[in-house]
Amino acid sequence: MSEPTSMRLPLLFAGFLCIATPVMAKEAAVSPIRVNQMGLLANAAKLAILPASATQPLDWSLRDAGGQVVASGKTIVTGDDAASGQHLHRIDLSAVTMTGEGFTLAAGGAVSRAFAIGTGPYGRLKRDALAYFYHNRAGIPIEARFVGAAWARPAGHEKEIAPCYGGKDEGGNDWTACGHSLNVTGGWYDAGDHGKYVVNGGIALWTLLNLAERQTLKGKAPAFPDGTAAIPEAGNGVNDLLDEARWQMEFMLTMQVPDGSRMPLPLGPQDGSKRLNFTQDVDISGMAHHKVADERWTGLPLPPHMDKERRFLYPPSTAATLNLAATAAQAARIWKTIDPAFAERCLVAAVRAWKAAVRVPDALATSNFDGSGGYGDKDVADEFFWAHAELLITTRHAVFTQAVTGSSFFGRDTLAEPSWAQTSSLGALSLALHPDALAEADSARIRAAILRTADLYAGEAADSGYAQPMGPKAYGWGSNSGLMNRALILAYAHDLSGQGAYRDRVVDVADYLLGRNPLDISYVSGYGARAMQRPHHRFWAHVLDPKLPPPPPGVVSGGPNGGDSLGDEARKRIGPCAPQTCWKDDIDLFTVNEVTINWNAPLVWLTAWLDEG
Structure with missing residues (x-):
């Protein structure tokens, strides 16, 4: 397989680091036939998509690098597709067993660009996808010996000791600052801004830890x-x-409120306006602050070490507290034999956080603060289920068994699509890895829900012109994340059943991300002839300041946003669009081209899973 064409990143091989200079790629012309730009997996279903107006099947032929026809057939007319706004033909190359580089596909007078058939880019891509997190670490210099000189930078928010926010918010509410400051140095910057959010960090952390735990429990390398x-x-x-x-995880632990802390908080559902009703003298001991972030929004570009805004701890929330409880419980069992002292520290924090959430179950985050994302959540029942599941697996305590089996989420036939705002599926997937944590009949219910969910997703893929496990109305903000998290459930279904069809649907999502989509765009920087290069990011902002770098390879864009959250500016710059085409490679358009830790985490998970073979 060829190297990414848009830029080069350090690769670690046999103990030494090879570093090259990044360059912005000249964008290739659109291919009339859509195919994974980094190549098709030899041991999976292999599809290409032809947008064409013909209503009858067309002849297709596949040629090798020498120009010899090695396969041929008729296209499958899938017709008008609501998600893409195109009339489509599907070309099924699954019967092709040859591998190599330089294949081209011709159909209906159109010819694809050259592509490979083989093992795919996933061994390299998983490393680049994981490197995203080191690039976005706070509180530590990002060193040239690991990332190359172009991406090196001084530490951002070094020795970050933040006080609690106090004063009036955007709704005119007067917040009383809590009486403590915390050393919250470290962690990952969430997205294009310099905020550090516990709820987004929670699902991203869970995803990486789940990958490691799954591979250990299933005997995978x-x-x-x-x-x-x-x-x-x-x-x-x-x-x-x-x-x-x-x-x-270390950062998440620092966000826990010290014992003896009290403050006024708005509790329970509010009236929908920005005016809040406060409950006085709430005991917030053991809760987790929702975020640490800038007082005011900053502009682009802005390397993190040049961010001069005041930073505050924003009020604790029940959702953040349960994110801490869940991930710390998960970490406690994973590090039990690696670092017992750290594992015990995590478990103590997890139990404290759970007790705090039980005591204050309705501290709902507000979006009233300038300078950072709100990540508001009006229903935390899903976070309770997730935290109870992780605590049950780690402690095997009966109180958590009762909480899990008594939850409304436990009785449901299917799982919800995982996201920072809907975390119940994370608990179910963890329970699937630990079937002995529940009675066999209860574990069987979890497994059945995973398989039924995967079947629903597979059905949606069958109805999709581009074979994606998501209906046209679901392409909102972060649609690529939605696809990847659905693919993660499909991967679990394959693990549970061994059925190759589930794996093929995971491959479909990877193919879409890497170019088999209506825009012929690879949403992963550095991978493909037409790869995303202008993410909404304050440091990877070469298009705004040539002294700053473009994104390194392995960064995934949020993707098309055909929903109400697209926004006026994006709508103006993109123009009329079908759901899968509401996207533009534009650094200003955060509703379509933002990058985040909780979107790159499932990219790590899926590429590592595909790399297992």
Whole structure:
């Protein structure tokens, strides 16, 4: 397989680091036939898509690098497709067993660009996708020896000791600052801004930890054995994936409120306006602050070490507290034999957080603050289920068994699409990895729900012109994340059943991300002839300041947004669009081209899973 065409990133091979200079790619012309720009997997279904007005099947032929026809057939007319706004033909190459480079596909007078058939780019892409997290670490210099000189930068928000926010918010509410400051140095910047959010960090952290735990429990070779990732901790005897995850876990622990802390908080549902009703003297001990972030929004570009805004701890929330409880419980069992002292610290924090959430179950986050994302959540029942599941697996305590089996989420036939706002599926997937945590009949219910959900997604893929497990109305903000998290459930279904059809649907999502989509765009930087290069990011802002770098390879865009959240500016710049085409590679358009930790985390998970073979 060829190297990414748009830029080069350090790769770690046999103990040494090769560093090259990044360059912005000249964008290739649109291919009339859509195919994964990095190549098709030899051991999976292989599809290409032809947008064409013909209503009858067309002849197609596949030629090798020497120009010889090695396969041929008729297209399958799938017709008008609501998600793409195109009339489509499907070309099924699954019967092709040849591997190599330089294949071209012709159909209806159109010819594709050259592509490969083989193992795919996933071994390399999983490393680049994981490198996203080191690039976006706070509180530590990002060193040239790991990322190359172009991406190196001083530490952002070094020695970050933040006070609690106090004063009037955008709704005119007067917040009383809590009486403590916390050293919250470290963690990952969430997205294009410099905020650090516990709820977004929680699902991103869970995803990386779940990958490591799954591979261990299923006897798979680790995706990132010690010394294979370009991070400072490589060589310490610990799986590099866990080293990167621990950087965030340590930060999450620092966001926990000290004992004896009290403050006024708005509790329960509010009236929908920005005016809030406060309950006085709430005991917030053991809760987690929702975020640490800038007082005011900053503009682009802005390297993190040049961010001069005041930083505050924003009020604790029940959702953040349960994110801490869930991930700390998960970490406690994973590090139990690796670092028992750290594992015990995590477990103590998890139990404290759970007790705090039970005591204050309705501290709902507000979006009233300038300078950072709100991540408001009006229903935290899903976070309770997730936290109870993780605590049950780790402690095996009867109180958590009762909480899990008594939850409305436990009785449901299907799982919800995982997201920062809907985390119940995370608990179900963790329980599937630990069937002995529940009675066999209860574990069977979890497994059945996973398989039924996967079947629903597979049905949606069958109805989709581009074979994606998501209906046209679901392409909202972060649609690529939605696809990847659905693919994660499909991967679990394959693990549980061994049915190859589930794996093929995961491959469909990877193919879509890497170019088999109506825009002929690879949404992953550095991978493909037409790869995303202008994410909404304050440091990867070469298009705004030539002294700053473009994104490194392995960064996934949020993707098309055909929903109400697209926004006026994006709508103006993009123009009329079908759901899968409401996207533009524009650094200003955060509703379509933002990048985040909770979107790159499932990219790591899926590429590592596909790399297992």
